[in-house]
Amino acid sequence: KAHVIVVGNEKGGTGKSTISMHLIVSLLDRGLSVGSIDVDARQATLTRYVGNRAARRDRAELDLPLPEHVAIPPTGDGAADCARLEEAFRDFAARHDVVVIDTPGSDHPMSRLGHSFADTLVTPLNDSLVDLDVLALVEPGTMKIRRPSHYAEMVWETKKARAMRGEKAVVDWIVLRNRLSTLDARNKRDMEKLLAELSKRVGFRIIPGLGERVIYRSMFLEGLTLIDLKKKPLGFDFNMSHVAARQELRTLVDAIGVSAAAG
Amino acid sequence: KAHVIVVGNEKGGTGKSTISMHLIVSLLDRGLSVGSIDVDARQATLTRYVGNRAARRDRAELDLPLPEHVAIPPTGDGAADCARLEEAFRDFAARHDVVVIDTPGSDHPMSRLGHSFADTLVTPLNDSLVDLDVLALVEPGTMKIRRPSHYAEMVWETKKARAMRGEKAVVDWIVLRNRLSTLDARNKRDMEKLLAELSKRVGFRIIPGLGERVIYRSMFLEGLTLIDLKKKPLGFDFNMSHVAARQELRTLVDAIGVSAAAG
Numbered sequence: 151k152a153h154v155i156v157v158g159n160e161k162g163g164t165g166k167s168t169i170s171m172h173l174i175v176s177l178l179d180r181g182l183s184v185g186s187i188d189v190d191a192r193q194a195t196l197t198r199y200v201g202n203r204a205a206r207r208d209r210a211e212l213d214l215p216l217p218e219h220v221a222i223p224p225t226g227d228g229a230a231d232c233a234r235l236e237e238a239f240r241d242f243a244a245r246h247d248v249v250v251i252d253t254p255g256s257d258h259p260m261s262r263l264g265h266s267f268a269d270t271l272v273t274p275l276n277d278s279l280v281d282l283d284v285l286a287l288v289e290p291g292t293m294k295i296r297r298p299s300h301y302a303e304m305v306w307e308t309k310k311a312r313a314m315r316g317e318k319a320v321v322d323w324i325v326l327r328n329r330l331s332t333l334d335a336r337n338k339r340d341m342e343k344l345l346a347e348l349s350k351r352v353g354f355r356i357i358p359g360l361g362e363r364v365i366y367r368s369m370f371l372e373g374l375t376l377i378d379l380k381k382k383p384l385g386f387d388f389n390m391s392h393v394a395a396r397q398e399l400r401t402l403v404d405a406i407g408v409s410a411a412a413g
Numbered sequence: 414k415a416h417v418i419v420v421g422n423e424k425g426g427t428g429k430s431t432i433s434m435h436l437i438v439s440l441l442d443r444g445l446s447v448g449s450i451d452v453d454a455r456q457a458t459l460t461r462y463v464g465n466r467a468a469r470r471d472r473a474e475l476d477l478p479l480p481e482h483v484a485i486p487p488t489g490d491g492a493a494d495c496a497r498l499e500e501a502f503r504d505f506a507a508r509h510d511v512v513v514i515d516t517p518g519s520d521h522p523m524s525r526l527g528h529s530f531a532d533t534l535v536t537p538l539n540d541s542l543v544d545l546d547v548l549a550l551v552e553p554g555t556m557k558i559r560r561p562s563h564y565a566e567m568v569w570e571t572k573k574a575r576a577m578r579g580e581k582a583v584v585d586w587i588v589l590r591n592r593l594s595t596l597d598a599r600n601k602r603d604m605e606k607l608l609a610e611l612s613k614r615v616g617f618r619i620i621p622g623l624g625e626r627v628i629y630r631s632m633f634l635e636g637l638t639l640i641d642l643k644k645k646p647l648g649f650d651f652n653m654s655h656v657a658a659r660q661e662l663r664t665l666v667d668a669i670g671v672s673a674a675a676g
């Protein structure tokens with residue numbers, strides 16, 4: 151059975167599709183077979199990224215490993231959409247070492263179903279109290295957490311749905327901050343403190359985040375990631391930010407612990 | 414009749430709610446009366462921001478101007494949701510100088526209806542080819558625009574809907590880059606070139622963007638913006654980034670040209 155990684159956060163623009171693609175390429179690079187499912191298929195960022203990669207491979211006759219990919223566009227009929235997602239998921243889970251599922255920054259029955267398949271749920275968020283607001287409501291004066299908010303509640307509900315299906319309800323929920331800047335101490339400290347407090351209450355673990363680095367986004371049209379850059383000649387220059395980004399990704403993949411699980 | 418500003422982009426996390434709030438406070442600061450409508454009311458970032466402001470005003474007995482605000486949560490019945498939005502909008506448009514509408518980072522009938530009310534549509538996006546992808550499909554090799562994509566198409570459709578209602582179909586569509594960093598020349602130049610080309614094809618104008626500045630997000634829990642900081646004593650320090658942010662906001666508000674329209 152495959153190890154299932156869902157990348158989710160109802161907050162928009164936190165880095166879900168970017169992280170999905172970089173996880174896929176990292177896992178392929180480690181020799182694992184990967185099935186990827188785009189549940190945000192109207193926007194289709196991941197589908198476009200994978201498509202650009204296939205086109206680049208064909209255009210330049212490069213040896214670029216690819217996932218087996220499927221996009222499930224929403225049709226307006228939530229139940230029918232969920233049936234198609236379930237079918238695609240069961241097929242990939244039986245045939246691949248890892249399944250990576252990218253979800254939209256909004257609430258949809260398919261996204262909830264996708265979350266209920268997760269062995270590992272990866273939730274990126276911006277280093278911002280605005281992003282934290284979808285995980286927890288914070289009391290302004292005291293900076294104490296009043297209660298978990300709607301995305302944390304949704305994750306609880308999907309764990310319940312999983313248990314109702316008779317599957318183990320244990321989901322390894324990993325939260326990481328994304329687009330971290332090197333500036334500003336006070337905002338960062340507030341976020342660290344609040345996330346640490348929330349992780350105990352809601353049951354997720356926090357791992358070191360990803361820096362704000364152009365390398366994470368500049369090769370979208372080519373379908374490439376920094377993992378691919380070690381294969382010459384792709385025509386992109388190497389610098390310190392790439393080295394740091396490579397380490398950040400390795401930390402993320404190791405934290406998920408997939409390679410041990412597979413085959 | 415009010416001047417209606419819609420802040421929209423189907424891409425998640427581009428800064429819609431942040432810009433909505435900063436526009437609201439800037440317009441209030443110029444002495445205009447503002448009605449604000451949150452069409453993304455499950456996530457409710459703008460509603461929470463305005464609510465935090467009201468709580469801060471009450472807690473510290475400050476003279477903080479507030480908009481008249483309403484949130485329209487989605488109920489699952491698109492037609493009923495749209496009827497409630499229409500009613501709230503007609504009421505605010507009759508009684509205020511400006512109506513600001515924040516929309517979600519996804520497609521929803523209410524969001525389309527909201528877009529069709531716009532005199533000015535403000536579309537923020539990250540300085541990233543990933544964000545550009547929802548506006549236009551770009552050919553990787555030549556960096557030429559193949560065709561507009563789904564958000565640009567949606568905007569066209571809402572202009573048509575507006576014309577079908579017998580209203581003037583002229584919408585002033587403003588696109589600006591957000592969270593601009595001071596680094597990286599090549600990615601920035603690509604974005605500038607592609608946006609300039611797209612603006613001619615699709616019919617929007619580009620204005621100078623907003624920098625990546627912590628001041629735009631660090632006062633969310635207090636309900637404050639940098640516009641409020643000139644009133645002492647709010648306990649936040651002032652620096653060069655605030656001065657630059659103030660100028661960026663002034664450029665945005667002036668580009669919209671509201672104050673001339675009202676009263």
Ligand SMILES: Nc1ncnc2c1ncn2[C@@H]1O[C@H](COP(=O)(O)OP(=O)(O)OP(=O)(O)O)[C@@H](O)[C@H]1O
Nearest residue numbers: 162163164165166167168255362363367425541543
């Ligand atoms: N670590 C990073 N460094 C620099 N840019 C980043 C990083 N992570 C993401 N981005 C950029 O931030 C924006 C948001 O990322 P992305 O589209 O992956 O988020 P998302 O959560 O999938 O958004 P949505 O909610 O729309 O699905 C994109 O423009 C992307 O290129």
Ligand SMILES: Nc1ncnc2c1ncn2[C@@H]1O[C@H](COP(=O)(O)OP(=O)(O)OP(=O)(O)O)[C@@H](O)[C@H]1O
Nearest residue numbers: 162278280425426427428429430431518625626630
């Ligand atoms: N100019 C800026 N400088 C620094 N941070 C910013 C800036 N603009 C927005 N942010 C931060 O970026 C994130 C996304 O902004 P925001 O939530 O306003 O976007 P949105 O488009 O409303 O997202 P959604 O699609 O979820 O509605 C938030 O964490 C916000 O605090």
Ligand SMILES: [Mg+2]
Nearest residue numbers: 166167190195
């Ligand atoms: Mg995405």
Ligand SMILES: [Mg+2]
Nearest residue numbers: 429430453458
């Ligand atoms: Mg928003």
